[in-house]
Amino acid sequence: MSKLTPSRHSSSEKGSGGLNRRDLFKATAAGAVLASVPLAQKESQATPVKTSAHIVIAGAGAAGLSVASRLAERFDGAKITIIDARKAHYYQPGYTLVAAGLKSKGYVTSTTKDYLPSNIDLIEQAVQEFDPEGNSVTTASGQKIKYDYLVVATGMILDYAAIEGMDTDRIGQDGLGSVYHSPEKAEATWQAMSRFADEGGQGLFLRPATEMKCAGAPLKYTFITDDYLRRRGTRKKTELVYAAHNKTLFSVPIVNEKVRMLYLERDIKIIPDRVMTGIDLSRKVGVFSTPEGQEEIPYDFVNVIPPMRAPNPVRYSPLAWQTGAFAHDGWMEVDKKTLRHERFDNIWAVGDIAGVPKGKTAASVKWQVPVAVDQIVATVDGKTSDSFYNGYTSCPLITQLGRAMLVEFDYQNNLVPSFPGVIAPLEELWITWVMKTMALKPTYLSMLRGQA
Amino acid sequence: MKDLDLGTLISVFQEMMGPLFWLLLLVAIGGLVAFGFVFLREGKLEGARLIRSEIIGVIGGFVALAIMAWVTESGFTDAGGPVDWLLIGVIWGIGLVGVTVLAYAIQGVMTIRRS
Numbered sequence: 001m002s003k004l005t006p007s008r009h010s011s012s013e014k015g016s017g018g019l020n021r022r023d024l025f026k027a028t029a030a031g032a033v034l035a036s037v038p039l040a041q042k043e044s045q046a047t048p049v050k051t052s053a054h055i056v057i058a059g060a061g062a063a064g065l066s067v068a069s070r071l072a073e074r075f076d077g078a079k080i081t082i083i084d085a086r087k088a089h090y091y092q093p094g095y096t097l098v099a100a101g102l103k104s105k106g107y108v109t110s111t112t113k114d115y116l117p118s119n120i121d122l123i124e125q126a127v128q129e130f131d132p133e134g135n136s137v138t139t140a141s142g143q144k145i146k147y148d149y150l151v152v153a154t155g156m157i158l159d160y161a162a163i164e165g166m167d168t169d170r171i172g173q174d175g176l177g178s179v180y181h182s183p184e185k186a187e188a189t190w191q192a193m194s195r196f197a198d199e200g201g202q203g204l205f206l207r208p209a210t211e212m213k214c215a216g217a218p219l220k221y222t223f224i225t226d227d228y229l230r231r232r233g234t235r236k237k238t239e240l241v242y243a244a245h246n247k248t249l250f251s252v253p254i255v256n257e258k259v260r261m262l263y264l265e266r267d268i269k270i271i272p273d274r275v276m277t278g279i280d281l282s283r284k285v286g287v288f289s290t291p292e293g294q295e296e297i298p299y300d301f302v303n304v305i306p307p308m309r310a311p312n313p314v315r316y317s318p319l320a321w322q323t324g325a326f327a328h329d330g331w332m333e334v335d336k337k338t339l340r341h342e343r344f345d346n347i348w349a350v351g352d353i354a355g356v357p358k359g360k361t362a363a364s365v366k367w368q369v370p371v372a373v374d375q376i377v378a379t380v381d382g383k384t385s386d387s388f389y390n391g392y393t394s395c396p397l398i399t400q401l402g403r404a405m406l407v408e409f410d411y412q413n414n415l416v417p418s419f420p421g422v423i424a425p426l427e428e429l430w431i432t433w434v435m436k437t438m439a440l441k442p443t444y445l446s447m448l449r450g451q452a
Numbered sequence: 453m454k455d456l457d458l459g460t461l462i463s464v465f466q467e468m469m470g471p472l473f474w475l476l477l478l479v480a481i482g483g484l485v486a487f488g489f490v491f492l493r494e495g496k497l498e499g500a501r502l503i504r505s506e507i508i509g510v511i512g513g514f515v516a517l518a519i520m521a522w523v524t525e526s527g528f529t530d531a532g533g534p535v536d537w538l539l540i541g542v543i544w545g546i547g548l549v550g551v552t553v554l555a556y557a558i559q560g561v562m563t564i565r566r567s
Binding site for chain 2: 102401402403422423424427428429430431433434437438439441442443445446449451452
């Protein structure tokens with residue numbers, strides 16, 4: 001796929017004393033050439049493949065909607081059905097900005113129907129059961145839907161119940177925060193964090209030991225809290241503690257080192273090998289498992305991030321990994337390059353549910369969807385596709401209000417910067433903040449519509 | 453960025469600004485056409501008018517920076533590296549050139565209409 005590249009222009013004539021009519025004509029001509037640059041040919045603009053196949057998409061979140069939009073353009077005559085009980089659509093990458101007090105919950109909330117192509121059937125029910133041998137899914141009301149091809153994009157569940165004593169109704173009260181829960185709770189978390197920033201005390205930050213959405217988010221929120229404390233003059237009477245689930249802060253070694261150095265610089269204490277197992281909301285104490293046994297850590301503000309797992313209909317179905325690191329939480333067993341199921345060749349997984357290393361972010365979705373769609377179209381057309389996913393994902397890692405690092409990497413932990421030599425991946429920059437606050441949401445919405 | 457083509461850019465800008473994107477595009481094209489019309493009609497760039505327009509353009513550059521600061525809830529004080537200063541220069545430059553061309557065109561059209 002071609003990219004927009006700057007055109008080379010011949011230099012202006014020697015001896016030209018200033019702008020004259022002839023120069024202007026030249027400039028106009030150059031402008032016309034630029035304006036006539038044809039739109040790059042997208043796969044979606046290729047001739048649609050004729051088929052009468054029934055394609056079912058389970059889940060209408062970022063991944064499901066993006067797949068639906070692209071499939072709708074790539075097929076002529078296909079019946080495409082998307083199934084999801086939730087009517088609302090959440091722009092989850094924006095939760096951090098809501099919890100930072102920069103955006104309201106309205107910024108991240110819209111409806112699924114806003115992005116659904118007209119030629120797609122929407123069934124507003126939850127998928128209760130997958131039967132890959134019988135090529136069908138069953139909804140919560142018992143409706144059985146047969147398919148020829150299935151795309152699983154159910155997302156994941158936040159397992160708050162696994163943290164003993166946790167009560168999501170109390171998020172926003174008594175120093176309890178949890179950015180991930182929902183737009184409402186992200187806003188409530190901001191209120192709790194803002195009160196903490198006024199008063200100071202001990203701030204406790206953590207991440208679960210499971211796979212998780214955007215592993216940079218817990219780190220970002222620690223940085224943001226630190227910045228608010230400094231701005232409000234309460235940092236000196238505050239201790240910030242980050243309880244890491246293992247010995248690292250981030251799975252990509254070079255990024256881990258950078259964040260470790262920044263935490264050192266900002267006086268954020270790192271305690272490794274701590275996994276939250278419980279919380280006492282009245283005593284304001286977090287309970288952690290450690291190699292030495294159970295440990296209690298007091299807090300005045302805490303950002304609880306629960307374990308994340310595959311939803312039960314996937315987790316306890318033949319679709320899940322049967323062995324290996326992804327089996328315990330039930331992630332879907334797919335080939336990490338093609339996203340096709342390892343045992344059922346008419347099934348693909350996209351987004352959080354895919355049992356692949358790295359990548360449970362919107363950026364992962366953006367890179368996974370074109371690959372999965374190419375693979376599906378080729379399969380339906382009786383061909384093979386050379387489109388593969390390399391594990392690309394990215395995270396604008398906010399390090400203070402107004403600055404972020406644009407961290408992009410792949411399966412091999414390589415940094416894969418989109419703008420090499422221009423935007424340094426491990427540099428705290430305003431331009432990355434500008435991208436996060438201005439460009440990310442429009443790009444995400446374009447992705448849902450199959451336009452980006 | 454993957455698939456950064458003109459179609460993607462238009463789609464992203466449309467999501468970012470809604471109808472304002474098309475309005476701004478219209479103003480930009482209208483300004484350029486009016487500028488071209490004035491230049492062709494007069495056969496030269498009128499010095500005094502250009503200087504007046506550039507002075508207004510300088511203010512336009514700062515307004516562009518202020519708008520960016522407002523939209524991103526941050527500002528040039530957050531600049532952390534050379535590319536940030538480049539971006540600030542580019543934003544200021546776009547504001548400067550855009551407003552200069554518009555101001556020149558409007559003044560030129562008014563002069564032509566009077567004569």
